[in-house]
Amino acid sequence: xxxxxxxxxxxxxxxxxxxxxxxxxxxxxxxxxxxxxxxxxxxxxxxxxxxxxxxxxxxxxxxxxxxxxxxxxxxxxxxxxxxxxxxxxxxxxxxxxxxxxxxxxxxxxxxxxxxxxxxxxxxxxxxxxxxxxxxxxxxxxxxxxxxxxxxxxxxxxxxxxxxxxxxxxxxxxxxxxxxxxxxxxxxxxxxxxxxxxxxxxxxxxxxxxxxxxxxxxxxxxxxxxxxxxxxxxxxxxxxxxxxxxxxxxxxxxxxxxxxxxxxxxxxxxxxxxxxxxxxxxxxxxxxxxxxxxxxxxxxxxxxxxxxxxxxxxxxxxxxxxxxxxxxxxxxxxxxxxxxxxxxxxxxxxxxxxxxxxxxxxxxxxxxxxxxxxxxxxxxxxxxxxxxxxxxxxxxxxxxxxxxxxxxxxxxxxxxxxxxxxxxxxxxxxxxxxxxxxxxxxxxxxxxxxxxxxxxxxxxxxxxxxxxxxxxxxxxxxxxxxxxxxxxxxxxxxxxxxxxxxxxxxxxxxxxxxxxxxxxxxxxxxxxxxxxxxxxxxxxxxxxxxxxxxxxxxxxxxxxxxxxxxxxxxxxxxxxxxxxxxxxx
Amino acid sequence: xxxxxxxxxxxxxxxxxxxxxxxxxxxxxxxxxxxxxxxxxxxxxxxxxxxxxxxxxxxxxxxxxxxxxxxxxxxxxxxxxxxxxxxxxxxxxxxxxxxxxxxxxxxxxxxxxxxxxxxxxxxxxxxxxxxxxxxxxxxxxxxxxxxxxxxxxxxxxxxxxxxxxxxxxxxxxxxxxxxxxxxxxxxxxxxxxxxxxxxxxxxxxxxxxxxxxxxxxxxxxxxxxxxxxxxxxxxxxxxxxxxxxxxxxxxxxxxxxxxxxxxxxxxxxxxxxxxxxxxxxxxxxxxxxxxxxxxxxxxxxxxxxxxxxxxxxx
Numbered sequence: 001x002x003x004x005x006x007x008x009x010x011x012x013x014x015x016x017x018x019x020x021x022x023x024x025x026x027x028x029x030x031x032x033x034x035x036x037x038x039x040x041x042x043x044x045x046x047x048x049x050x051x052x053x054x055x056x057x058x059x060x061x062x063x064x065x066x067x068x069x070x071x072x073x074x075x076x077x078x079x080x081x082x083x084x085x086x087x088x089x090x091x092x093x094x095x096x097x098x099x100x101x102x103x104x105x106x107x108x109x110x111x112x113x114x115x116x117x118x119x120x121x122x123x124x125x126x127x128x129x130x131x132x133x134x135x136x137x138x139x140x141x142x143x144x145x146x147x148x149x150x151x152x153x154x155x156x157x158x159x160x161x162x163x164x165x166x167x168x169x170x171x172x173x174x175x176x177x178x179x180x181x182x183x184x185x186x187x188x189x190x191x192x193x194x195x196x197x198x199x200x201x202x203x204x205x206x207x208x209x210x211x212x213x214x215x216x217x218x219x220x221x222x223x224x225x226x227x228x229x230x231x232x233x234x235x236x237x238x239x240x241x242x243x244x245x246x247x248x249x250x251x252x253x254x255x256x257x258x259x260x261x262x263x264x265x266x267x268x269x270x271x272x273x274x275x276x277x278x279x280x281x282x283x284x285x286x287x288x289x290x291x292x293x294x295x296x297x298x299x300x301x302x303x304x305x306x307x308x309x310x311x312x313x314x315x316x317x318x319x320x321x322x323x324x325x326x327x328x329x330x331x332x333x334x335x336x337x338x339x340x341x342x343x344x345x346x347x348x349x350x351x352x353x354x355x356x357x358x359x360x361x362x363x364x365x366x367x368x369x370x371x372x373x374x375x376x377x378x379x380x381x382x383x384x385x386x387x388x389x390x391x392x393x394x395x396x397x398x399x400x401x402x403x404x405x406x407x408x409x410x411x412x413x414x415x416x417x418x419x420x421x422x423x424x425x426x427x428x429x430x431x432x433x434x435x436x437x438x439x440x441x442x443x444x445x446x447x448x449x450x451x452x453x454x455x456x457x458x459x460x461x462x463x464x465x466x467x468x469x470x471x472x473x474x475x476x477x478x479x480x481x482x483x484x485x486x487x488x489x490x491x492x493x494x495x496x497x498x499x500x501x502x503x504x505x506x507x508x509x510x511x512x513x514x515x516x517x518x519x520x521x522x523x524x525x526x527x528x529x530x531x532x533x534x535x536x537x538x539x540x541x542x543x544x545x546x547x548x549x550x551x552x553x554x555x556x557x558x559x560x561x562x563x564x565x566x567x568x569x570x571x572x573x574x575x576x577x578x579x580x581x582x583x584x
Numbered sequence: 585x586x587x588x589x590x591x592x593x594x595x596x597x598x599x600x601x602x603x604x605x606x607x608x609x610x611x612x613x614x615x616x617x618x619x620x621x622x623x624x625x626x627x628x629x630x631x632x633x634x635x636x637x638x639x640x641x642x643x644x645x646x647x648x649x650x651x652x653x654x655x656x657x658x659x660x661x662x663x664x665x666x667x668x669x670x671x672x673x674x675x676x677x678x679x680x681x682x683x684x685x686x687x688x689x690x691x692x693x694x695x696x697x698x699x700x701x702x703x704x705x706x707x708x709x710x711x712x713x714x715x716x717x718x719x720x721x722x723x724x725x726x727x728x729x730x731x732x733x734x735x736x737x738x739x740x741x742x743x744x745x746x747x748x749x750x751x752x753x754x755x756x757x758x759x760x761x762x763x764x765x766x767x768x769x770x771x772x773x774x775x776x777x778x779x780x781x782x783x784x785x786x787x788x789x790x791x792x793x794x795x796x797x798x799x800x801x802x803x804x805x806x807x808x809x810x811x812x813x814x815x816x817x818x819x820x821x822x823x824x825x826x827x828x829x830x831x832x833x834x835x836x837x838x839x840x841x842x843x844x845x846x847x848x849x850x851x852x853x854x855x856x857x858x859x860x861x862x863x864x865x866x867x868x869x870x871x872x873x874x875x876x877x878x879x880x881x882x883x884x885x886x887x888x889x890x891x892x893x894x895x896x897x898x
Binding site for chain 1: 616717860865
């Protein structure tokens with residue numbers, strides 16, 4: 001579908017009149033960004049989702065910014081807080097960003113949970129972080145911060161560092177409060193304690209539990225072993241990554257991104273840097289692009305290997321986790337040889353990568369690419385084709401394409417329903433459209449299909465890496481754009497302008513031009529994107545990290561009702577989430 | 585005097601094997617999982633067993649305040665006692681048996697039914713939801729599998745014309761029962777897996793779902809008893825398979841009969857461990873379905889055919 005991006009504006013004005021759009025803001029990523037008054041929000045969103053031709057079916061992201069300290073807003077309405085909705089249309093292959101201005105003395109807004117159920121957690125997060133009240137929200141409580149937290153952390157007047165606060169003392173009193181905050185009251189969630197003929201059992205699964213892969217708490221309402229309902233309680237892994245983005249310079253934030261999806265390594269760098277480079281208008285040299293793609297695909301395989309081993313482990317198979325982890329070690333050996341680090345290389349830089357590939361990289365990489373297919377075949381026979389594995393996963397945790405889109409599911413979970421959507425193909429970045437690879441699809445949208453799709457994705461990633469080895473272009477590994485950091489040094493000793501740029505770039509960090517941008521990429525777990533706002537300083541004004549695990553976990557109650565506890569573990573395993581990716 | 589020696593011998597062998605299995609299992613699993621396993625303490629890491637035992641003894645023996653104390657303490661004991669009692673009727677050699685009962689098989693089946701109490705009571709007394717779920721699963725699973733565990737042995741009993749283990753071994757002098765009773769062997773092996781709740785049938789424990797199932801709250805030597813009890817169970821089932829289907833202590837005379845018996849037992853112990861290394865865990869209801877819909881008809885059919893053939897040739 002090839003529709004002009006901005007034609008949606010004409011459609012909106014035709015439907016609602018000229019006054020509907022307060023401001024049509026220009027952004028670096030060229031996504032139509034429209035300001036709408038808060039009274040019109042529901043009708044406009046409803047129109048975009050349900051009425052317009054080629055509708056925007058997915059609520060890709062919902063966030064907020066505290067604009068009170070922002071400079072250089074270039075004609076935007078003078079709001080103090082702005083709620084931002086990012087909608088995605090698959091038929092158009094386009095996004096639209098809707099902004100609603102709010103003021104501190106009237107910080108409330110109509111909830112859109114009636115339009116998108118997936119807005120539930122996002123609105124809770126905005127409430128938690130900014131204190132915006134959403135009228136009509138079914139249960140507006142804190143989601144990431146503890147109940148007892150004072151203030152709203154992402155507001156500009158909230159402290160950035162713990163050292164700005166008084167020392168933390170856990171008194172007996174405070175501990176009692178914290179403990180009682182964690183007590184689960186079914187009535188709060190509108191759950192009954194008993195049905196007509198029996199009492200329910202409420203089982204607290206986590207935060208410490210071998211099946212949750214980290215600090216995740218699930219409260220199960222059980223009838224025997226059948227799951228009546230699930231309430232996920234998240235936030236135990238929350239580290240304030242978005243707040244840190246406002247303190248770190250554009251360059252020094254790169255290592256923080258590695259720790260978001262901590263299995264994805266440099267793939268996180270890529271999502272962040274694509275947005276930064278979009279803001280700065282940096283063209284990345286071809287060689288740097290190919291290196292980036294090669295390393296990202298390598299990390300996709302590493303991430304999928306961890307998933308495969310732990311998924312088998314969740315289903316009671318003891319051994320595969322050792323095989324997949326030892327193959328992942330081989331990946332880390334290569335990553336170590338190229339970048340000097342293993343899990344979190346933080347190796348990509350603004351404008352390219354940290355250094356050129358070392359001599360002999362191609363031999364290491366080729367060895368691995370020739371070695372892995374045989375192992376994947378083994379894993380397939382050992383795990384995927386195992387009759388018990390099939391019995392545990394086929395027909396479990398099923399959802400349709402429509403449900404997936406409604407709930408914001410991306411990545412393998414979406415493709416397992418048979419919907420052909422991969423950001424690498426549909427919105428190619430870093431020149432990935434130059435490569436020859438296929439997008440594996442499932443059919444039934446159950447745990448088994450998700451597993452099969454990921455197995456095949458590893459093979460396709462190997463194909464991409466093979467092409468990188470064969471056709472690695474010569475050239476620069478980093479752009480010589482003045483904002484590429486650290487700047488190239490070869491001319492600094494002869495050229496005073498370059499010397500000044502280098503000095504400023506290294507001592508302050510680069511000053512990224514004012515603007516807003518987001519570039520979604522196809523990360524290992526789903527679609528990951530950094531919504532960055534620069535007000536023209538050395539650090540980001542707002543860093544919003546849209547991660548796939550967050551909406552995926554939100555869908556858990558829907559897809560696990562009616563199954564049993566062992567099935568829940570299969571569903572969790574097949575979901576492939578990372579706690580840090582969820583809580584940030 | 586001879587009886588006292590037999591008792592001491594059987595106890596020594598059973599307990600040594602069970603304890604040694606801690607090491608054997610960990611090393612074998614490591615071999616199959618491309619890693620080293622415990623190899624630091626003593627030659628080949630053999631003293632790991634001693635180190636583990638000392639550790640278990642010195643751990644705080646915590647009884648949860650919310651538990652049903654007497655039952656909680658009693659439960660692990662029941663497990664060890666019922667299994668050790670069964671070893672009394674198993675012939676380690678022609679004269680190496682504590683009590684040559686003429687109802688040996690019934691004695692074993694009775695004891696293994698009593699063993700279920702250990703798990704159900706342990707899970708119940710822990711007063712923990714995970715333990716409770718584990719215990720409920722255990723009782724259902726054991727109940728199902730006891731039924732055709734008994735039925736699967738009836739073919740052997742018919743062929744040997746006796747419930748005594750020694751008589752069954754003697755009856756295999758012409759040929760091991762594994763050939764005519766192959767179906768009986770398969771069913772008994774699977775039922776034995778379920779009985780010892782080992783992977784793939786470790787549904788009462790299933791650490792990925794229920795943390796540790798019925799023994800989540802156990803620590804110190806009480807946990808150690810469940811732990812060793814599991815290995816005793818494996819040893820017992822392996823010894824039974826060797827006795828009932830593979831000629832027990834029978835074997836060429838260049839080695840003593842006890843040795844043949846232990847060799848065969850050890851082979852099946854390794855099979856148990858190999859299964860654990862390779863298979864995922866079915867769901868609880870799938871296991872029950874498999875039991876009632878596949879194994880039960882299979883063992884009944886086996887009895888029918890064995891009986892018919894025996895009558896035909898008489």
